[in-house]
Amino acid sequence: MITRMEHPNATLYRRTAQAFRDGNMEALRDLIADDIAWHVPGANRMAGEVRGREALFVWFGRLREVTGGTFTLEEHDVLGNAEHVIALSLMGAVRDGIPISVQVISVFHYREGRQHERWFHPVDLTAWDRMFA
Numbered sequence: 852m853i854t855r856m857e858h859p860n861a862t863l864y865r866r867t868a869q870a871f872r873d874g875n876m877e878a879l880r881d882l883i884a885d886d887i888a889w890h891v892p893g894a895n896r897m898a899g900e901v902r903g904r905e906a907l908f909v910w911f912g913r914l915r916e917v918t919g920g921t922f923t924l925e926e927h928d929v930l931g932n933a934e935h936v937i938a939l940s941l942m943g944a945v946r947d948g949i950p951i952s953v954q955v956i957s958v959f960h961y962r963e964g965r966q967h968e969r970w971f972h973p974v975d976l977t978a979w980d981r982m983f984a
Contacts, residue, residue, distance in 0.1 A: 857929070857931070858930075858931035858932055858933075858936075859931070859964075860932065860933070860934075860936050860961040861929045861936055863882060863931075863936075863961065863964060863965075863966070864929055864936045864938055864959065865929055866878070866882060867879065867882040867883065867966060868924055868940075870882060871911070871924065872924060879908075880904065881965075882964075882965060882966060883904050883965060883966050884962070884965040884967045885903065885904050886902070886903060886904075886967070887901075887902070887903065887904050887907055887966060887967060888900065888901070888902050888967070888968045888969075889901040889902075889907060889910070889968070889969045889971075890968075890969065890970045890971065891971055892971055892972070892979070893973075893976060894980055895979070895980045895982075895983035895984055896913075896984075897910070897913065897917060897983040898983070917983055918944035918946075918982070919944075921943075921944045921945040922942070922943070923941075923943045923944070924940055924941075924942055925940060925941045926938055926939070926940050927939040931961070933961075934961060934962075935958065935959060935960060935961065936957075936958075936959040936961055936966075937956065937957070937958055937959075938955075938959070939954070939955075939956055940954070940955050940956075940957060941954055941955070942973075943982070944982045944983075946981060946984065951978055951981055953973045953974065953975055953978045953979050954973070954974040954975070955971055955972065955973045955974070955979075956972040956974070957970065957971055957972070958970045
């Protein structure tokens with residue numbers, strides 16, 4: 852059996868995801884760059900470009916509102932190197948009493964130990980849009 856060490860950027864992503872789940876904004880400030888850019892696909896009220904850490908924190912608040920605080924994030928696997936992290940995740944929420952879950956591939960740029968950019972690639976864009984309707 853071969854045991855490999857996880858790349859530090861993959862570990863940083865896991866810390867960021869856990870800080871998000873915990874609502875730990877102080878930790879998120881340390882893990883996310885001031886000039887962060889998130890690219891959120893879809894035809895829903897959460898879609899679009901999110902630029903800047905403060906704008907992202909506002910987006911997090913909207914995410915909680917839109918999903919009634921039911922949004923969940925679970926990592927299936929995380930891969931990283933010196934510039935990129937790929938996270939295979941399951942994201943979900945309850946809408947109108949119905950649980951919705953979507954497998955999402957996220958691609959990140961990391962520099963100097965901080966997340967600088969993120970692209971979301973949901974496997975089912977229709978379910979993604981329904982989750983944020």
